[in-house]
Amino acid sequence: LRQARDRLQIELDQRQRREGEIRRLNQELTLRASELAAANKELESFTYSVSHDLRAPLRHLVGFSELLRKHASSSLDEKGQKYVETIFDAGKRMGSLIDDLLTFSRIGRTESRMATVDLQGLITEAIAEVKQQTNGRDIHWEVGAFPACHGDRSLLKLVMLNLLSNAVKFSSLRKPARIEVGALEGSATSVEIYVKDNGVGFDMEYAGKLFGVFQRLHRTDEFEGTGIGLATVQRIAQRHGGSVRAEGAVDRGATFYVSLPREK
Template sequence: MAYWDSEFQRVQSPFLRYGISVAAVVIATAIALAVQEYQFRDVELPVLVLVVGLVTWYAGTGPAVVAVLLSTAVFAYFFAEPLYSFYVSARDLPYFLIFVLSAVIVASFSAVRRRIEDNLRHARDQLQIELLQRRQHEVEIRKLNMELTERAAELAAANKELESFAYSVSHDLRAPLRHLVGYSELLQKHATSSLDEKSQRYLQTILEAAKKMGNLIDDLLAFSRIGRAEAKTTAVDMQQLVAEVTSEIGAQANGQEISWKIGALPVCLGDRALLRLVLVNLLANAVKFSGTRPQAEVEIGSVDGHGDKPEIFVKDNGVGFDMQYADKLFGVFQRLHRADEFEGTGIGLATVQSIVNRHGGAVRAEGTLDQGATFYFSLPNAKQPVERTVSAP
């Protein structure tokens, strides 16, 4: 039945559908008359009602109406008294009305069921389409995940190679640089009397440049070790850690006036030594870039971040920076100020970003030229019960 129903659903010609209606009623009438010849009575009602139902089911509503009208006329003409007349006697009127009512009810139920079947079929087709689309999306997602996994592995391998390269290069440069500094100092010590003022200035420039290069190599080695070193995750009291670092920096300030303002700080998850290095770099920068002020004002506090990661900030009243160059702040050897204005190698903020990223956090900066800067970094809150392990990228 489902097969034939689906076949008739594909019939678009109205002539064929109405032709089926007429032909079905004619065949049913012939069958009823033939059976009646063999003295079987009252067969016409179920036969014609069945035909009405079938026509409604397979041909549609319009042909069903035609089938009901033709069946009613055939029933009145051939099977209701007086025979061969469309007039129905009072004795056969109840029988005739029963037939009409049965035909209408069967046609109605068939139409409703047909509509329900159509809706179900349409819903099934839509579900199949959605299921196919979902499978295609799942295949695409799996493919993208595989590509991301491969790229992440390639990126991790590239980072390791880069760290190894930086370590090797830096380590290999130290020996010839030591020779350069050592022999320059020996030359300065033993040949000072034989050199004029200009030559002595040249020699001093060589020594200063070599020592600066040595500092750069030392910082580069320290930066490369951050990615290679194992980290131990513990609950770190940032309030206590900040107090230790500010006390240390204040003792090394060489007479600079510093006003510390320390707000409430959370207990975070992380490696204490690495987080101490983060604070040392940020607070030392805040003091250094506030050196042109009569009094350096440094504020440390925290704000609500995203989820279980509060943000800790370090704010100063220093020279600040132009926000259009903010993306250069955290690059290796990137500087926004001249070396003769502020000393440094440009590794500190890159180190901060590397450590914070290893802890699953993020770093950002806000600043205005000649009006100070604020650096934010987020860390996981130690109050969360989930244990985390800081691992190398």
């Protein structure tokens, strides 16, 4: 009887130690989560402030370089004109970068307006907007049927504009370019949208870099861009409880997938 009691006491002590350890670990986890949330909020605020404060001097840089191009180019030699052109182009690119960075930072700061979203209508609108910027290129569009989903319509439209614009950009060397937009079944609670192109593609070895901020797999002199679009797509998908993934091969096109919650 004494041995049984001693064993029970040992088991009780061990259980209490384990429960104490679990409580300690939970407290540490809660603290780390709070610290991470605070750090993310501080980083978003810093990003927004820096981007916003950069706009004023940048407007002056671009504005005065444009005035030089228009009114003083005749008094500059060829080298001077090239310098002014370089300043102007770099300023415009920096402006695009700041705009994209502000958009990215706002995603974490803006409250989502969740509702049922007609994906068919949203994607039709997004394609129409992107087509206006294709300058009459020979692009074959294949558009499937889409179910309704649950999300913030303005954010989801931004997702589609980014993915469609990427498909148009990276298929610019193809004649004709082919862009397919469709939906997969996903699961009982989610739907997966994809955008597929026959463009330059990418090496799957570097697929993990695609959705990082400022990450680019192609040089800017090959394809314009700031390297923030796909990071924005991922952030919006995650805010909806979804995910993103990509498949591709060099010179064989790419397909980007976004999973979203189904209509509730």
